[in-house]
Amino acid sequence: MAAAVPTVSVPLSNSKFFNWIKAALAVFYTKEEIEPVVIDEVKYFQQNCLHTISSSNSLPAGSTCSKCCTENLIVCPTNRICNVNRGKCYYHKNVATQFRPSGCPNKICHNLKSEIEKAHRYHGPSYKNTDATKWCSNAWEIAKCYLPPDGYKDVSNASETNFNGIISVIINHKGFEAKIKDDLSKKNNIFDKGRDVGKTVRHSPNLEVEDTDLTQYFTILNNILTDPGFVAMNKSPNNAIQKLAKLQSDDLIIGKDVVRKVLDDVGKTIQEQIRNEMDVYKQKTEERKLELINSVNLKIKDIEEKGNVSLAKLKSSIDAFETKVTESIQEIDSRTRKGIETIESVTNDGVQNVKEEKENAIKEIQKAAEKCKTIL
Ligand SMILES: [Zn+2]
Ligand SMILES: [Zn+2]
Numbered sequence: 001m002a003a004a005v006p007t008v009s010v011p012l013s014n015s016k017f018f019n020w021i022k023a024a025l026a027v028f029y030t031k032e033e034i035e036p037v038v039i040d041e042v043k044y045f046q047q048n049c050l051h052t053i054s055s056s057n058s059l060p061a062g063s064t065c066s067k068c069c070t071e072n073l074i075v076c077p078t079n080r081i082c083n084v085n086r087g088k089c090y091y092h093k094n095v096a097t098q099f100r101p102s103g104c105p106n107k108i109c110h111n112l113k114s115e116i117e118k119a120h121r122y123h124g125p126s127y128k129n130t131d132a133t134k135w136c137s138n139a140w141e142i143a144k145c146y147l148p149p150d151g152y153k154d155v156s157n158a159s160e161t162n163f164n165g166i167i168s169v170i171i172n173h174k175g176f177e178a179k180i181k182d183d184l185s186k187k188n189n190i191f192d193k194g195r196d197v198g199k200t201v202r203h204s205p206n207l208e209v210e211d212t213d214l215t216q217y218f219t220i221l222n223n224i225l226t227d228p229g230f231v232a233m234n235k236s237p238n239n240a241i242q243k244l245a246k247l248q249s250d251d252l253i254i255g256k257d258v259v260r261k262v263l264d265d266v267g268k269t270i271q272e273q274i275r276n277e278m279d280v281y282k283q284k285t286e287e288r289k290l291e292l293i294n295s296v297n298l299k300i301k302d303i304e305e306k307g308n309v310s311l312a313k314l315k316s317s318i319d320a321f322e323t324k325v326t327e328s329i330q331e332i333d334s335r336t337r338k339g340i341e342t343i344e345s346v347t348n349d350g351v352q353n354v355k356e357e358k359e360n361a362i363k364e365i366q367k368a369a370e371k372c373k374t375i376l
Contacts (some may be wrong), residue, residue, distance in 0.1 A: 017210035017251040021296075023209045024262045025199045025254065026244055030194065030221045032161040033240035037233045038143070038169050039158050045175050046139040049115040050108070056108045064136035065106035070127050071097035073104075073113045081127055082147070091193065108137065116145050119174045121185070129153050139256050146172040162265070163198040167191050189370050190223045195222060200267050209291055218248050250311045257298055267293045340364045 054063050071092050075081045076099050077083045082091030092098050103110035112135055116125050129152045140157050146169040147161065155161050170191050171184060182190045197217045201209070209217070218243035224230065225241050240263040246252040270290045277283045299317050303309050343361050 007352075018318060019214045020201065020204055020207045021262075021314070021318075022247055022311075023197070023214055024266060025252075025258070025341065026221055026247055027163050027201055027217060027264075028262045029199050029238075029240045029243045029247070029260065030224060031198075033165055033234070033238050033284055034170070035158050035166055035228065038166055039139070040176050040235065041179075041233070042127070042143040042169065042173070043139045044136070045119065045173070046142050049134060050136065053108055053111045057111070059107060063106065063108060063361070065108040066133045066136060067106065068104045068109035068132055069097060070130055072100045073110055073132055075099050088213060102139045110346055112136075112142075120146065121172050121174055126150075126152070129155075143169050144171075161361060162202075163365060164202075165193055165368075166197040167198065170298070171195070172363065177234055181227050182223075190220065193220045194224045202266060205285070207292060207337040218244060249312070250315070252308050252338060253308050254314070255307060256300055256303065256309050257307075260297055261313065262299075263293050263297050265296075269349035336365055 050064065051061075053059070054061055066217055074081055074091075076092045077087050082089050084298045097353060100110075109132055113132070117123055126147055126149040128149055129143065129147055130141050131142040132141070138156070140161075141156075143158070143161075144152055144155065147155075147165045148168055151159065152165055155165070158166065170180070171189075177184050180191075184191065197220050201217070212275050222241065225244070231237075243252060267290055270293070274290065277286060298320060300314070302307065303313060303317055340362050343358050343365075
């Protein structure tokens, strides 16, 4: 017997898979709502810092600098960023990227760096993510100091930043503390919990969510959207609360592009996991998830309504797809069994060669059947 391949249950229990799609959409709408609030706060922080730095250094109003790269501002060595190996640092790698002990020639960037540090709840900005030459021109490069340390280097704006990243800015940047009603200094605050929902949905091992978990996810995301402090900061509400309520009761009409975007987004995470996963069986499981997502994506394209799709239609489309998959798998199973029976009916006549060939043929059939199942 070949080692058992842990499988994503294909066909998936449709209600749990549908729950997962609803959870992923709920995270999407929550992100859409909090993103502009985070952008506003970070822009305010950037402008406020630049203003303070200019006045305390007697610089003309509106002074900026784009000459200092992040490496110039970080002393060598700095824990978790660079270390010197045999006298050579691969971070401060050449003359242009050396640390500047005298600071920014325009008196801005090193001051900005210390403001960024002061505003970081854990005093550990993610300098690996950010490009300091853009701190004065793109506030999101400052926001990136408050993201998790890895994986955001190539992101240049909020919309390219995932839910986990956006929420991390709220949790790590102290500017939100005085404004959000919930206590952000405490572990398990509503944003912490929201971040966990996002992670759980994104890394769901089999793209399924139980009913009780789904209800809890909706409650947590609602707590974020209805926090009085957040509501006060939210200058242009986008009806996420109503969208979540309709999503929960299956009444929402969704843009097809939104469903596709949500699926593609998770698909990208899965692709990354496939690339980084060393364990071949886990890799196979991720591949199956990706195939499922791609199939649903194709299915959505087939739904003829223009632009929008109702949740009910989406559900029935997924159901139909699943029925087809089940039927195909049953057919493969029965054909495989018949093939094996036929081969086994061939007499051995005690010849070792024939026996081996028989066994090999059976193995080949089983392999082919497994492959077909994963392709479906
Ligand atoms: Zn260094
Ligand atoms: Zn500078």
